[in-house]
Amino acid sequence: MSKIILQFLTVVALWCVAHQLVAQQKVTLSGYINDAENGEALIGATVFVRETQSGSASNVYGFYSITLPPGQYTIEYTYVGYQPLVKEITLNENQRLNVEMTGESQQLQEVVISGERVDANVTSTEMSTNKLDIQTIKKIPAFLGEVDVLKSIQLLPGVSTVGEGAAGFNVRGGGVGQNLILLDEAPVYNSSHLFGFFSVFNPDAVKDTKLYKGAIPAQYGGRIASLLDVRTKEGNSKRFEANGGIGTVFSRLALEAPIVKDKSSFILAGRRSYIDILAKPFLQDLDDVGLSFYDLTMKTNYNFDKNNRLYLSGYFGRDVFKFDENQGFNWGSKTASLRWNHVFNARLFSNFTAVYSKYDYQLEFGEDARDRFTWDSDVTNYMFKPEFTYFVNNYNEVSFGGSIIYYTFEPANAVGISDGERIDISLDKKYNLESAVYLSNKHELNDRLSAEYGLRYSMFQYLGPGTAYEYGEAVPGERKPVVGAREYDRWETIQSYSNLEPRVAFKYQLNASSSIKGSYNRMAQYIHLVSNTTASNPLDVWVPSSNNLEPQIGDQFALGYFRNFGEGNDYEASAEVYTRLTKNQVDYIDGADILINEYLEGELLSGEGRAYGLELYLKKNVGNLNGWISYTLGRTELQVEGINDGDWYPTRYDQTHNLKVAAFYDLNERISLSGNFTFVSGTPTTFPTSRYVVQGILIPYNAEGGRNNVRLESYHRLDLSLRLEGKKMKKGKERRNEDYWVFSLYNVYGRKNPFSIYFSQSDDRVSPGEVINTEANRVSIVGSIIPSISYNFRF
Structure with missing residues (x-):
């Protein structure tokens, strides 16, 4: 290889x-x-x-x-x-x-939605791509007044979530585990704090955020739905600067300064929540109960000379949820990226990246040392990526390179102690090697037609040491029996896969203000997020492809029309249609046991998926009033033998209608208003269709075996925010202090949006022969208006 x-x-x-x-x-x-x-x-x-x-x-x-x-x-x-x-x-x-x-300076009070030339949406080959400048993100009303990258991108077309408190996001009908999230080139496996209410990205450290929903360049791979590329600041190389804020939930502080002026700099940004501290007076009998998080983002760089630059960045974050002094669980991520930019000559630019990334969680409960249970799990990877860009001429820009990733998966390091007796139910680690090479070209064919085309070749090896199980046949939808097992030595290949992943995108310029774009890309995903909960949670399990679990393959086609209006391209509009066909999609048998299960692969089913839809986008770029409207009409379905009688059924995150409105208005130099409105069709869920009674206990039953046979109520919410700028104080010739207050209202009209619905049996006594009553219970994560205030500063 x-x-x-x-x-x-x-x-x-x-x-x-x-x-x-x-x-x-x-x-x-x-x-x-x-x-x-x-x-x-x-x-x-x-x-x-x-x-x-x-x-x-x-x-x-x-x-x-x-x-x-x-x-x-x-x-x-x-x-x-x-x-x-x-x-x-x-x-x-x-x-x-x-x-x-x-x-x-005259544009400081306006929202900058994109950091590119004003007609780039029409003239560039890129499609199915959105950028949000950090200044725009800071204008959007946020939960409890805290700016958040992931919540902001959910206002874009084709992006959704299953509700408040849901970790991650869904793109064009893809699952949470089908998004590749990169922080300075390092993959992030869980991007949320506090069960999905906040992201791990500190806004004071973020410079650029770019979401690829399709037309993904050949240098990226490993996921079939989308790519979120987050880049952090290098740090101020001119002077010392501090940014921070004090909010309802947490406070943050970022420091940046030159190490050697115009040659080397650093940024250090940290956050710490204090929900646990604020709650203590109200939990006097439960002093040890607490939920909190903290994170630290760091970056430094050094310019050796005009041809060599070195960047070192890292992230460390953790959430802690304690039930009492001895019980609770915690989870978190660590990443480190070392990048070397080298300019061989005026045309050949290179970047070499070494990455370390780890996501882990620990769970423990029990009254004392004689009766206790602990469970650790993690996924770790080491990656090296050489990348080159060769500027052939003004009409051709060639990119080529490769990557190699070594994974270790620890599904469960679990030990139980019962009455002093130790029981080890740990599972073996899994080892994998993923590599790829790619070649692509940005080609301007003539004044009207340009294209970006490339080819990626990816390889994956499932390695020893470990035990590989062989499963026998079973009735579709039933648990598969183990019929054999084989032991493998270290570095011995258990199973290998390889895939060609072609990418192509084109742009045809109709006139100076409009164009037609199209794209096709094939993506291969060799790792799988296993979760049968309503939304992704910290205890979900990542598993690699194996001799029983094939890699996911996704083919996406997109076609769009892009148009600008106004003398200065004041308005942007686009309409895109897309379809994605997928293979080897993972679903589960009824009653699947996915936690600490040595024979997990026998609980999994594999099938095909399809997603298709229409995305409409209208954006106003300039003026005191600006913002955007996005609408998505979409459908996402699966077909798995053994589920729903083999017929197509909607996924848990299928949403037919998705309407988002974001608006910003500058009253004057100091006061600005913003608001966003969300309307989303209800997501599917599975309800029982019949019931039976055993010894007075009612047991719901799905007689037809349908999956996701009912939809929840539609979700809608309005958020408002007011930003009050402080008076700017000049210091010296160029420096100045800035501060501002943010007052926000989340869920203005107190909508109780359903996150899930469950059924329970009535507590009333029932005489023999009488019908037992049941009731449906709706769970709303946020069911009232939530006001908040935060103070932010920069000096």
């Missing part, structure tokens, strides 16, 4: 060298684009050459490259929210030109 990767990269490198020799009659302008105030790299800034009417954009590290014939040129640098920068240059040889752009 390593030989295949090496041969692939060697061939691509030789091709680049050959092309370099052929193109020696041209010269290249390259460099980095940064914020003049804090030195942060500007992602997606536009570089436009007036004489040739061509251009490029900076990558995620702020690097750009343009190849031109020798001569004199006028180069225009633009980025939304920043003053345009124009440079007159003479190009006779390759030239490095780093630029710093200054923010436009």
Whole structure:
């Protein structure tokens, strides 16, 4: 496998060298684009050459490259929210030109929804992609007044959740475990604090958030639904800066400063909730009960010279839920990313990344040391990614590289002690190796037609040591029996898989303000999130593909129409249709036992899935009143032998209608209002269709064996927020202190949205022969209006 990767990269490198020799009659302008105030790299800034009417954009590290014939040129640098920068240059040889752009003060009070050129939604090849600038995220009304990245992206078309308190999010009918979430290239396996009410991403440390719902570039793989790419700040390389806030639930503080001015900097951001502290006066008899979380985000960088930059970032966070001094559970994530940017020459840019990521949880309960139960579980991975970008010319940008990931899964390290007797029910660890190589090209074919096409080849190995079980046949929908087992030594391959994953996207420019885009991508997912609860929870289990569990395969097609209106592209509109066909989707037999089960694979069923829908999006970019409206009409279904008589049935997160409205209004320089409204069709759930009575106890029963046969009531909610800016205090020539208050109302009209419904038997005594009464009970996580206030500062 390593030989295949090496041969692939060697061939691509030789091709680049050959092309370099052929193109020696041209010269290249390259460099980095940064914020003049804090030195942060500007992602997606536009570089436009007036004489040739061509251009490029900076990558995620702020690097750009343009190849031109020798001569004199006028180069225009633009980025939304920043003053345009124009440079007159003479190009006779390759030239490095780093630029710093200054923010436009008159736009500070306006919401910046995208950090790209104003017509990028029409002219770029990207589709099924949304970006939210952190300044926009901070304007959106949030639960208990706390800004949250994941809650904000749920206002975008095609993105949903099954309700309040649900961890993660669903994209175009995909499951929570089918989203690849990256924090500075490190995968995050559980992205939520407090059972889904807040995300693990500290807004004071986040620089850029980008969601790919389709048309996913070839360098990414491993999940079949979406990619959420979160990039953190590098830290202010010009001066010391502090950001923070004091809120209803938690407080936060971020410090950033140069280590060596304009050469090295750092950022350190932390949060700590204090629900447990505030609740103590009301829980005098339960002093040890508490629910809290904390996290720490860190990053530093160093510029060795104009061709070498090093970045080191990390995250550590934990949630703690204590029932008393001896009982409770906790969960959390750790990540670390080491990245080295190296510029080989003006056209060849590289990034080498080493990543460590771990998610774990611990559960313990029992009265004393003689009667106790403990359970630990984790998933850990080590990853290395070499990535290269070769700027062939202004019409071709080639990307190539690879990745290798080593996984360890510990499903259960579980020990029970009963009356002093120790019982070990731990499960064996599982070991896996996933690798991939890719090659893609961004190609501008002519003035109207451009495309991005590529190929990814992924491989997966299920490795020893361990025991591989063989399961026999069973009636569809019933538990499969174990018929054999085999022991494997360390590094011995138990099962291997490989897949070709083609990617293609195109854009056809109809005119200056409208275009048609289309895309197709195939994705392979080799790990599975096993959960039969209403929503993802911290105790869910990640399992790898094996000799009994095949990888998930997803094929997605999308077609869209994009249009801008107004003289300055004041309005953006888009309409996209999509369909995704999936194989080897995991579901469960009735009554499946998925926790600490050595024979879990016998409880799982595999089938096909389909998701299709229409997404409409209208956005107003400028003015005192701005925001967006999104609507999604969609359907998500599964077909699994042994469930629902083999017929198609809706998934738990199928939502027919999904309407989101976000609006922002600036009353004046100090006061701004914002609001968002959500309406979502009720999600499916399974209700019993009959019942029987055993010794006076009523037992519900699903006679037809249907799955998700009833829908809950529709979900709708209105949130409002008021932001009051403090008076700006200047210090020195450039520095200034800023602060602001946020007053918010969550669930303004107190809607009791159903999260789930369960049935219970009446407590009334029943005479022999009389019918036993039952009642349906609706569970609402948030059933009233929730006011909040927070104070935020920057100096």
